[in-house]
Amino acid sequence: MEMQESMMGRGRDAIEMIVDAGSFAEGTVGTEAFADPEFGPGAVVGTATVQGTLCTIIASDGGAMNEKFPVVYAGIIGLEEGYKMAEAVYASIAADAEKPLAEKRPLVLIVDTPGNGPGKVEEIFGMNKSTAAYQLALAEARLKGHPIIAMVIGRAISGAFLCHGLQADAILSLDAQFGTMIHVMPLTSVSRIIRKDLETLEDLSKASAVFAAGPRFFHSLGGVEALVETVEGMRPAIAARIAEVRTAKAEGRQDDLGPWGRGKLGEARGGRTERPRVIALMNREFAEVAGRYAPAR
Amino acid sequence: MTNWTDLQSCRFIEASARERAIGLVDEGSFTELAGPFDRVTSPHLKLLGDAVAFDDGIVTGVGQIGRTPVFVISQEGRFIGGSVGEIGGAKMVNTIKLAIDFHDELVAKFADLDEEEKPMVVISFETGGVRLHEANAGLLAHAEVMDQLQKARGKVPVIALIGSKVGAFGGMGFVAAATDVIIMSEFGRLGLTGPEVIEQEMGKEEFDASDRALVFRTTGGRHKYIMGDANFLVENSIAAFREQVSALTGLSIEAFEEMRRIGSSAKVKAQLRAVALAAQMQPGDATEVWSHAGNTDAWGLIDLPLSDFLARVERLSV
Numbered sequence: 001m002e003m004q005e006s007m008m009g010r011g012r013d014a015i016e017m018i019v020d021a022g023s024f025a026e027g028t029v030g031t032e033a034f035a036d037p038e039f040g041p042g043a044v045v046g047t048a049t050v051q052g053t054l055c056t057i058i059a060s061d062g063g064a065m066n067e068k069f070p071v072v073y074a075g076i077i078g079l080e081e082g083y084k085m086a087e088a089v090y091a092s093i094a095a096d097a098e099k100p101l102a103e104k105r106p107l108v109l110i111v112d113t114p115g116n117g118p119g120k121v122e123e124i125f126g127m128n129k130s131t132a133a134y135q136l137a138l139a140e141a142r143l144k145g146h147p148i149i150a151m152v153i154g155r156a157i158s159g160a161f162l163c164h165g166l167q168a169d170a171i172l173s174l175d176a177q178f179g180t181m182i183h184v185m186p187l188t189s190v191s192r193i194i195r196k197d198l199e200t201l202e203d204l205s206k207a208s209a210v211f212a213a214g215p216r217f218f219h220s221l222g223g224v225e226a227l228v229e230t231v232e233g234m235r236p237a238i239a240a241r242i243a244e245v246r247t248a249k250a251e252g253r254q255d256d257l258g259p260w261g262r263g264k265l266g267e268a269r270g271g272r273t274e275r276p277r278v279i280a281l282m283n284r285e286f287a288e289v290a291g292r293y294a295p296a297r
Numbered sequence: 298m299t300n301w302t303d304l305q306s307c308r309f310i311e312a313s314a315r316e317r318a319i320g321l322v323d324e325g326s327f328t329e330l331a332g333p334f335d336r337v338t339s340p341h342l343k344l345l346g347d348a349v350a351f352d353d354g355i356v357t358g359v360g361q362i363g364r365t366p367v368f369v370i371s372q373e374g375r376f377i378g379g380s381v382g383e384i385g386g387a388k389m390v391n392t393i394k395l396a397i398d399f400h401d402e403l404v405a406k407f408a409d410l411d412e413e414e415k416p417m418v419v420i421s422f423e424t425g426g427v428r429l430h431e432a433n434a435g436l437l438a439h440a441e442v443m444d445q446l447q448k449a450r451g452k453v454p455v456i457a458l459i460g461s462k463v464g465a466f467g468g469m470g471f472v473a474a475a476t477d478v479i480i481m482s483e484f485g486r487l488g489l490t491g492p493e494v495i496e497q498e499m500g501k502e503e504f505d506a507s508d509r510a511l512v513f514r515t516t517g518g519r520h521k522y523i524m525g526d527a528n529f530l531v532e533n534s535i536a537a538f539r540e541q542v543s544a545l546t547g548l549s550i551e552a553f554e555e556m557r558r559i560g561s562s563a564k565v566k567a568q569l570r571a572v573a574l575a576a577q578m579q580p581g582d583a584t585e586v587w588s589h590a591g592n593t594d595a596w597g598l599i600d601l602p603l604s605d606f607l608a609r610v611e612r613l614s615v
Contacts, residue, residue, distance in 0.1 A: 068576040071498070079572045083565050090562035118490035118498045123515050124583045125575045126526050126558075128470035128489040129568060132443070133559035136475055139447035158427070158436065159468050159489070166440035184432035194429050196345060210341050210383065210431040223437050259440040263387075272434055275387040278337050282330045282391050286359065289328050290399065293359055293366040295407060295414045 006179040007112065007231065008154035009062030009075065011044060014110045018151065018235050019048035019057065029056050029088045030095025040084035041065070042072045050108060051239040056092040058085050059110035060164065062154075071119040077160055078117035082130030085164065089137035093144060101249060106147040106242045107138070111165045112154030131163040138167035142258055147245035149238050152215065152224070158184040166223075169245045169257040172237055173215040175227040182224070183213035209271045222266030301325070305536040309460040310484045312535055314356040314373035317421045320535040321458075321542060322360025322367050329358040330395075331388050339382050341431035350376045355385040357392045362539075364413045365546040368396040371421040374463035380428030381469065386438020393418055393445040396453045413547035418455040420476065421538075425491060426467020439468040446475045450560065454478070454553040456545065458538050459485035459527070464516065466491045474526070475560070477553040480541050481518035481527040483603060488516040510599070514583040519598065523587055523612050524571075528556050532603060570615040586613060 007014055015024055026046040027034040034045060041064040048057050060081075066072035069079060077085070089107065096104045116131050142148050150168035152161075161182065165171060174180045184190075190211060191198045205212030209220045218224040228237045248256055255261060266272030299307070304320035312320070319327045331337055333351035342349050354376035359368050370392050372379040381389070396416045403410055427435035449455055457476040459465050464486030465473045473479060473487055481487065490498075492506035492515075505511060514520055521527040531537040545553075557564060580586050587595035591611035598606055 079575065080569075083569050083572065086559075086565050087562065090565065094562070116489055118495050120495060120499065120504050120515065121575050121580060123488045123490060123495065124520070124524075124580055124586060125571055126474065126488075126521075126524060128474040128487070129526065129559050130572075131489070132471040132474040133565050133568065135440075135443045135471060136447055136560050137565075139444050140450075143447060159471070162436065162439050162443070162468055162471065166437070167443065184427050184436050185429060190429050190432065194345070194347075204344060208341060208344060210434045211429065212433070218433060221433055221437060223433060259437070259444040262437065263390075263441060266434075266437070272383060272437070274337075274340065274383045275434075275438075278331050278384050278387045279391045281335060281337065282357070282388065282395065285328075285330045285335075286395050286399075289359070292328075293361060293399070293416075294403060295364070295410065297407070 001177050003179070004177045006154065007174060008179065009112065010153070011059040011061050011075065011110055011112050014153045015044065015048070015057055015059055017231055018108065018110065018238060019050055020052065024048040024057065029091040032087060032091035034084065038067065040080035042076060042078060043081040043084045045084060045088035050235060050242070053239070053242060054105050056088055056105060056107045057110065058088055058107065060113045062112060069117060069121065071117040071122060075113045075155065076115050076117055077113055077131060077163055079122055079125060079127060079130045082134045082163065086134040086137040089134070089141050092146060093141050096146070101145040102246065104145040106149060107141060108238060109148065109150040109164055109168055111150050111152040111156050111161065113160040113164055114155045114157050115160045116163060131159065134163055135167050142167065142169055143254070145249050147242045147249065149241045149245070151234055151238055152180055152182060154180065156182040166259065170225045170241045171223070172226050172228050172241065173224045175229055176215055180215045181213065182215050182218045187213055220269050221271035222262045222264070222269050225265065305534070305539070307535050309482055309533050309535055309538055310462055313375070314371040314421065314423065317535060318356045318358060318369045318371040321369060321419060321421070321539050322362055327358055327360035327369070329356060330392070331357060337384055339384055339431065341382065345430055347430065353382065353384040353388065354379060355388050357388045362543050362546055366399065366416040368392050368416060368418045370418070372423040374423035374461055377428055379424035379463050381424060381426060381435045381438055382428040382431040383434035383438065386435055386441070390438060390441040390445055393442065393449060393455070397445070397449050400452050412549055416453055417546065418449065418453055419458060419542055420455065421458040421461065422465035422469060422473055423461035423463045424465060424469045425463060426469045436468070439472065442472050443475060446472070451550055454550060456480065456542055459487050460518070460533060460538065461485070464488070474558065478545060478556045479527045480529045480531060480538060481521055482531055482533040483518040484533055485518045486513070486516040487521050487526065514599070519606065520583050523590055523610060525612055526558060530603070530607060567615070571613070574615055589613070
């Protein structure tokens with residue numbers, strides 16, 4: 001595997017690589033204008049075309065710092081950033097509210113974020129609401145028919161990946177040669193916290209993808225739909241996914257997409273086989289007693 | 298196992314996941330799904346040579362409160378901190394999905410179905426989020442829970458109960474925030490980043506994780522109630538949580554939507570007003586925000602008996 005130049009911290013470059021040349025209008029989504037440059041600078045939102053299709057773009061800016069909330073730097077999602085991203089999603093839904101399914105604009109999430117803002121002010125005011133607000137907005141847009149594609153270019157870490165990425169219909173990732181990081185915690189930290197030596201964990205991770213770090217492990221768990229080999233490959237890969245997702249939605253196959261669809265993919269790829277077993281068991285057990293919980297008439 | 302009547306007076310903070318699940322619904326009405334007799338255990342923990350639990354640290358099932366079918370998810374903090382792995386996560390996801398599917402089935406079958414007969418979901422949180430021993434699967438399960446919460450919108454209300462020792466942190470802090478209603482006791486704690494991690498990131502001068510009073514002022518039930526993040530603050534007993542849940546049965550789904558903190562553009566805009574206040578105030582301590590909310594003796598609120606606190610407290614309005 002020949003290492004390639006990392007895209008880490010380069011969310012803005014990635015936008016230029018992915019969208020049609022000169023098409024990105026930063027700060028505008030539908031009728032919503034994000035005019036204040038000091039509002040949530042760690043999140044970049046706007047509208048562009050990707051192979052001619054009008055899309056909402058949401059990315060993290062690894063170079064930005066939020067003066068008001070100093071925990072925000074290097075692509076961290078803070079209080080303002082989470083809500084700004086949520087607003088970009090709601091603006092996309094509103095802009096296409098009257099349009100038929102086939103014309104709901106896609107959302108492209110460019111993922112390179114190391115975390116959610118940790119801090120006292122953040123906890124006092126409830127950072128958990130900010131990231132949850134964005135996730136709910138994405139889930140709503142997805143269920144209303146907007147195709148959502150996440151493109152992991154650098155870091156997709158734990159709660160920040162939950163927030164920005166894991167609610168997408170489909171997730172693409174630059175492959176491991178770009179140094180792409182997808183994990184909850186690096187194995188060295190896992191080793192310290194769960195008190196297992198690193199060598200044992202490294203050995204075990206060859207057989208089990210559930211705690212190992214990296215895009216290929218997530219791929220085998222169904223957490224990433226496909227790996228992309230080159231930066232030039234990102235735009236066509238995203239455009240092709242948008243088309244596939246649209247078709248699936250038109251055919252009513254929403255359950256093949258998003259988090260639930262990735263659960264099915266995890267089973268098919270052999271990385272998550274316990275999940276379907278316990279779900280089937282619960283369904284059988286509930287079917288036996290359901291009558292007791294229905295109105296008696 | 299203690300009998301149902303004795304469970305009612307049990308302190309919520311010390312009650313096990315199963316005691317909470319059984320005690321929250323009507324006597325004798327709880328059916329556990331994928332319970333300990335099924336012995337569905339984590340192969341990932343086994344691979345690491347660690348102990349497993351026959352319920353994977355989470356109790357899921359269905360019961361009734363009055364005429365309302367109540368789907369219950371209850372996390373057990375005494376098993377690896379209530380952490381969420383592949384199996385526990387799937388149990389949580391599928392409990393919500395069963396409630397939604399049951400709702401759809403009942404609505405299709407009974408033309409005259411009233412609000413009280415429609416199912417609801419109750420989640421008793423006690424967790425720090427992802428289980429590191431099977432971190433990737435746990436993370437993916439969190440995303441599935443969020444997806445189900447959105448799918449439940451407009452159909453099945455989801456109520457969060459937070460009053461157990463571990464609190465609700467990490468990814469499960471988002472999940473709790475995304476529910477319709479949050480009921481806490483003053484001993485409940487809700488947040489994203491746990492106190493130790495904040496201390497590690499910001500230094501002990503900024504945030505001393507060993508200062509329990511500080512931790513409670515920042516993430517505890519009284520604070521979350523003042524901020525509007527907790528809708529209700531109740532006594533530390535299973536009966537008190539049960540009574541509050543019971544009072545919510547039969548409400549319209551629109552009433553539940555109104556109690557949400559997030560979930561629409563209008564609600565996000567309201568939260569952004571609070572964020573603007575955060576930027577302007579840069580509070581060094583939560584009590585500064587309590588004062589801003591109109592509480593003249595903010596520090597005095599901490600030790601008031603709960604009923605006096607509820608009678609006197611001013612909640613933040615932005």
